[in-house]
Amino acid sequence: MVSSCLFPLHETLKHHDTVQIRKEMERNQWLSPGALEALRVERLRTFLSNVGKHVPYYRGLFRDQAFDPSTVSSLADLARLPLLTKAIIRANTEQLKSEIAQGLSRFNTGGSSGEPLIFFLGTKRVSHDVAAKWRATRWWDVDIGDPEIVVWGSPIELGTQDRVRQIRDSLLRTKLLPAFEMSEAKLDGFVAEIRAMRPRMLFGYPSALAHIAHHAEARGQRMDDLGIRVAFVTSEKLYDHQREQISRIFGCNVANGYGGRDAGFIAHECPSGGMHLTAEDIIVEIVDDAGNPVPHGQPGEIVTTHLATGDFPFIRYRTGDVGVLDDQLCACGRGLPLLKEIQGRTTDFVVAQDGTVMHGLALVYVVRDLPGVKEFKIVQESLDLTQVFLVTEAPFQHESLQTIATALKQRLGSEVSIQIEHVVSIPKEASGKFRYVVSHVKSAVGSPAGTV
Numbered sequence: 001m002v003s004s005c006l007f008p009l010h011e012t013l014k015h016h017d018t019v020q021i022r023k024e025m026e027r028n029q030w031l032s033p034g035a036l037e038a039l040r041v042e043r044l045r046t047f048l049s050n051v052g053k054h055v056p057y058y059r060g061l062f063r064d065q066a067f068d069p070s071t072v073s074s075l076a077d078l079a080r081l082p083l084l085t086k087a088i089i090r091a092n093t094e095q096l097k098s099e100i101a102q103g104l105s106r107f108n109t110g111g112s113s114g115e116p117l118i119f120f121l122g123t124k125r126v127s128h129d130v131a132a133k134w135r136a137t138r139w140w141d142v143d144i145g146d147p148e149i150v151v152w153g154s155p156i157e158l159g160t161q162d163r164v165r166q167i168r169d170s171l172l173r174t175k176l177l178p179a180f181e182m183s184e185a186k187l188d189g190f191v192a193e194i195r196a197m198r199p200r201m202l203f204g205y206p207s208a209l210a211h212i213a214h215h216a217e218a219r220g221q222r223m224d225d226l227g228i229r230v231a232f233v234t235s236e237k238l239y240d241h242q243r244e245q246i247s248r249i250f251g252c253n254v255a256n257g258y259g260g261r262d263a264g265f266i267a268h269e270c271p272s273g274g275m276h277l278t279a280e281d282i283i284v285e286i287v288d289d290a291g292n293p294v295p296h297g298q299p300g301e302i303v304t305t306h307l308a309t310g311d312f313p314f315i316r317y318r319t320g321d322v323g324v325l326d327d328q329l330c331a332c333g334r335g336l337p338l339l340k341e342i343q344g345r346t347t348d349f350v351v352a353q354d355g356t357v358m359h360g361l362a363l364v365y366v367v368r369d370l371p372g373v374k375e376f377k378i379v380q381e382s383l384d385l386t387q388v389f390l391v392t393e394a395p396f397q398h399e400s401l402q403t404i405a406t407a408l409k410q411r412l413g414s415e416v417s418i419q420i421e422h423v424v425s426i427p428k429e430a431s432g433k434f435r436y437v438v439s440h441v442k443s444a445v446g447s448p449a450g451t452v
Contacts, residue, residue, distance in 0.1 A: 001145065003144045007145065010168065014123075015103065016130065017124075018130045019131075022132075022134045025280055036280075040279060040283065044305070044307060045070065045072040051310060054099045055095075055098050055099070055313055056096075065081065075283055078285065079285070083291050083303060083318050086318075090118075096313065097312055101122055103122050103123035105122075107262075117262060120311070121311070124310065124311065129265045132265040132278040133268075136265075140232075140271060142229055142230060145173055146173065147197055147200050147201075148172075148200065148203060149197060149203070151177045151212065152178075177190050179208040182208070182212075188219070190212050194226070199226070200227065200229050201232060202232065202252070203232045204233065205235055206236050206239070206246070209233060210241075213248075213250060223249050224251025224252075226250075226251075230252055230253045231246050231254050233256055237342065241368065256268070258275070263314065264306045264308075266284065267342075271332070272332035273330070275342070276334060279337055280307075282304050284339070286300040286302060286323060286324065287301050288301075296340075300322065301321065302321045302322065303319065304316075304317050322343040325340060326340035350439045351383065353416060360436065360437030362411050363378050363411060366407040367390075371395050373400075374391045375425070377435070377438070378408075380438070384415070384416060385416070385419065386416055386419070388404060388408070389426055390422050391422075404418070
């Protein structure tokens with residue numbers, strides 16, 4: 001009843017075409033790669049033509065670049081346009097609004113990359129993103145209206161949960177738990193609420209769900225007897241140990257999702273393991289540090305063009321994330337192209353003194369597997385200084401401090417200063433997310449040379 005009646009009514013009252021869009025997406029996902037490509041090219045040409053007519057910033061840019069949207073005949077034609085950065089959006093916010101925009105709403109990113117951004121979304125963009133998420137949810141034999149626990153949000157986001165939203169969440173059978181504060185008492189409460197609700201699905205940051213799972217296990221509390229079918233995780237890099245922990249302790253599948261408020265609902269994992277792009281709406285390019293496209297199978301920065309953003313266009317938008325495209329199709333039979341790998345943000349990579357660029361995982365495993373390490377964060381301040389913040393418990397040994405320092409020096413350089421500090425807790429980002437590794441050293445992560 002919720003999926004077929006209440007939620008469609010909710011979306012209609014908000015002037016969203018979500019139901020129709022989701023149905024179209026569920027048909028299009030089975031198109032052959034060739035047919036899907038033709039659909040995307042047609043949509044791209046129409047999108048760029050409308051933007052060129054009605055968006056002042058792009059009207060001027062197309063004129064200066066001598067770019068005619070009507071000549072677009074392939075997705076590769078996008079490379080004729082410059083990349084869109086957060087700095088450009090900040091400098092041209094008003095000029096990026098369409099002259100015929102409908103229902104523009106102000107949004108902002110959490111600034112976990114150090115660059116918070118204010119931008120605007122129209123009703124069409126919101127409808128398409130909700131429909132894409134809805135389609136991906138249904139891949140896992142769950143639907144809107146199935147009992148759901150959501151572990152999410154900063155204090156600011158949680159403060160917007162007014163009475164109307166509480167009523168809506170109650171009707172949709174969704175319960176929100178605040179991910180920002182995770183004291184022992186709060187965790188006990190979360191475990192109790194999950195057991196009481198017996199949700200069909202979980203949704204949240206992988207670090208938060210893994211933390212709750214670890215706490216339940218430490219308390220000797222079973223969580224795999226509740227009938228949870230799937231845990232949807234997003235907004236952070238999903239590490240293998242988190243996937244294993246969430247799956248084992250909650251007794252469910254783990255489905256990874258990738259996207260953002262700015263870039264949209266980019267990709268989602270299906271039960272066959274493929275990370276499917278929302279290809280009808282979003283064109284993904286992988287580029288090197290100079291902005292040049294890189295071949296499938298090679299890492300680079302993820303650049304997105306969202307075809308439902310005519311009211312405030314995101315065209316060749318630099319996400320700051322690093323990923324790899326796949327040229328294979330998924331075993332599930334869907335024609336949607338795949339992301340082979342999402343490696344994290346550009347700031348999740350570290351740089352050794354000799355210039356070698358490596359993923360932060362090279363440092364994470366040094367610390368994570370030591371007995372007694374409860375929480376940690378590694379911050380590369382410069383090529384010469386890396387800080388490690390530790391929250392420890394028994395059986396952590398003092399000798400482990402030297403183990404950490406030695407191992408990090410082996411990876412970053414023998415002359416690097418490693419400063420290790422014991423702390424009571426490690427704060428999350430303002431958005432409620434958690435990052436194990438942060439580097440303030442600029443790296444050319446798009447270049448395969450010297451990358452680990």
